Amino acid sequence: MSQVFDKLLDARGQNCPMPLVNARKEIGKLEPGQVLKVMATDRGSVADFQGWAKIAKNVELVGQETESAEGANVYVHYVKRTA
Amino acid sequence: MKERGDGTVWTAGNLLERLEHREKFFVLDVRNRDEFERFRLEGRRPVPAINVPYFEMLELGGKEEMVDSVVASLKQGLAEQLPKDMPILAVCAKGDTSEFVMQGLRRLGYASATLQGGMKAWGEHYATRAIVETPDLAIHQVSRPARGCLSYVVASEGKAVVIDPLRHLHPYLDLARTKSLTITTVMDTHGHADHISGGPALAAKTGAAYYLHPYDAIHPMDVLPATISYEYIRDGQTFSVGRHELATLHIPGHTLGLVAFRLGDRYLFTGDSIFIRSIARPDLGGKADAWAPLHGRSLRKLLGLPGGITVLPGHFSSLDEADEMGRFAASLDDLKKRNDGLVMLQRESENGFVRYLLDSLPKFIPEYVEIKRVNAGLSAPAEDDAAALETGKNVCALSQAYVASGGGQE
Numbered sequence: 001m002s003q004v005f006d007k008l009l010d011a012r013g014q015n016c017p018m019p020l021v022n023a024r025k026e027i028g029k030l031e032p033g034q035v036l037k038v039m040a041t042d043r044g045s046v047a048d049f050q051g052w053a054k055i056a057k058n059v060e061l062v063g064q065e066t067e068s069a070e071g072a073n074v075y076v077h078y079v080k081r082t083a
Numbered sequence: 084m085k086e087r088g089d090g091t092v093w094t095a096g097n098l099l100e101r102l103e104h105r106e107k108f109f110v111l112d113v114r115n116r117d118e119f120e121r122f123r124l125e126g127r128r129p130v131p132a133i134n135v136p137y138f139e140m141l142e143l144g145g146k147e148e149m150v151d152s153v154v155a156s157l158k159q160g161l162a163e164q165l166p167k168d169m170p171i172l173a174v175c176a177k178g179d180t181s182e183f184v185m186q187g188l189r190r191l192g193y194a195s196a197t198l199q200g201g202m203k204a205w206g207e208h209y210a211t212r213a214i215v216e217t218p219d220l221a222i223h224q225v226s227r228p229a230r231g232c233l234s235y236v237v238a239s240e241g242k243a244v245v246i247d248p249l250r251h252l253h254p255y256l257d258l259a260r261t262k263s264l265t266i267t268t269v270m271d272t273h274g275h276a277d278h279i280s281g282g283p284a285l286a287a288k289t290g291a292a293y294y295l296h297p298y299d300a301i302h303p304m305d306v307l308p309a310t311i312s313y314e315y316i317r318d319g320q321t322f323s324v325g326r327h328e329l330a331t332l333h334i335p336g337h338t339l340g341l342v343a344f345r346l347g348d349r350y351l352f353t354g355d356s357i358f359i360r361s362i363a364r365p366d367l368g369g370k371a372d373a374w375a376p377l378h379g380r381s382l383r384k385l386l387g388l389p390g391g392i393t394v395l396p397g398h399f400s401s402l403d404e405a406d407e408m409g410r411f412a413a414s415l416d417d418l419k420k421r422n423d424g425l426v427m428l429q430r431e432s433e434n435g436f437v438r439y440l441l442d443s444l445p446k447f448i449p450e451y452v453e454i455k456r457v458n459a460g461l462s463a464p465a466e467d468d469a470a471a472l473e474t475g476k477n478v479c480a481l482s483q484a485y486v487a488s489g490g491g492q493e
Contacts, residue, residue, distance in 0.1 A: 015179040016137075016177060017137050017141070017149050017179070017183065020137075020138055020141065021147070021148065021149055024147070025147055044176045047115050047117060047118070048115055048138055051115045051116070051136055051139075052142070055138070055139060055142055056138075056142050073467070
């Protein structure tokens with residue numbers, strides 16, 4: 001079941017820390033209540049987005065899923081700006 | 084690979100040399116906490132380290148870019164946790180983020196370096212050391228230093244037998260090429276739990292026969308037969324390597340099908356039975372009560388071998404177990420005096436030793452059940468998942484707290 005989102009950040013092919021660095025920038029441009037969908041190919045992003053969402057202010061990780069496309073995994077993160 | 088001329092980039096090979104030579108440096112590990120807890124850099128001595136996940140630096144520093152956030156974090160208190168009198172090695176999962184961290188440290192004047200390829204490269208680094216190398220006989224110890232896994236290439240007259248090859252095949256293929264060896268036989272001393280065997284793949288690649296004891300071709304928890312193709316190893320069976328012969332000893336305990344290989348009175352490949360500082364645990368098949376007595380009897384059988392024989396184990400727990408040449412090897416007589424498990428074996432009754440074994444079991448690693456499936460061909464993980472299964476140092480030995488704490492007293 002896919003999550004509703006307001007903006008998409010395609011970070012596929014980006015190495016750590018860029019998916020998270022770029023997600024922070026995009027979140028700053030959203031209105032409170034809006035959701036950013038981040039697509040990444042770095043497996044480490046799954047645990048890192050969880051750890052980051054716990055300490056970051058005004059951010060909530062509302063969902064994560066793994067999609068398989070052409071034999072490669074895409075790790076999807078839904079991040080909501082809360083305030 | 085050489086490190087970058089200015090010393091800012093260390094390869095896994097550079098790192099191993101520094102650890103072996105007890106060089107002083109400090110680690111700033113920016114992975115998340117779970118990864119740090121599960122798999123840390125360890126040398127002959129503990130490497131001083133702190134863990135500050137990179138995303139905490141981003142929030143603490145509050146800057147948009149990584150390097151700026153590192154600098155801001157240092158200025159806001161992180162610097163107080165870092166020593167000024169030794170190099171700071173920035174470490175992350177794959178070596179990209181640590182490059183930014185190194186740059187941030189440099190900007191504030193720290194002597195800093197980044198670990199190229201991160202902990203992934205360190206975990207997959209191999210080292211090859213000669214135990215003996217004469218025209219008549221060569222034994223190469225091939226290790227994965229970060230994981231504490233050991234394997235062997237035994238060569239004579241251009242022929243080679245590979246014992247317990249690890250998951251990546253390049254160290255064995257490279258050695259065969261540079262030493263002009265034909266790999267004729269590949270064998271596993273047992274069905275491994277802590278790492279994925281390279282045995283079946285190496286045999287397929289070289290056309291060699293792959294051997295395993297049939298008891299270890301049944302997954303002990305699933306009770307399902309292996310789907311890999313293998314030849315049976317029997318107790319007493321001999322394998323020729325050029326002018327030499329390896330004789331098989333069936334020594335059940337760590338697994339039911341564990342075997343050791345003996346090369347005359349000179350070398351004993353013990354697999355997961357006798358290590359340098361300790362002995363193997365009997366519980367990874369989930370049947371510790373039933374297997375511990377077998378383990379004790381098998382170890383007593385090995386104790387009866389000539390004392391001058393050189394033990395070549397399947398694992399180590401610390402780089403400090405190596406000799407000054409970085410090799411993990413010691414005579415049986417020597418180990419009778421300083422190996423915790425063998426000391427207990429000589430001191431205790433049969434029942435007392437079983438009690439010691441069962442009281443010294445480290446935490447069970449859940450991934451080990453799945454790794455045994457992979458080794459039996461019952462599961463075939465993708466590269467990412469295979470690497471994740473093998474994360475961190477092996478836990479195949481008994482915990483050593485027992486002897487150190489004077490355990491065993493009634």
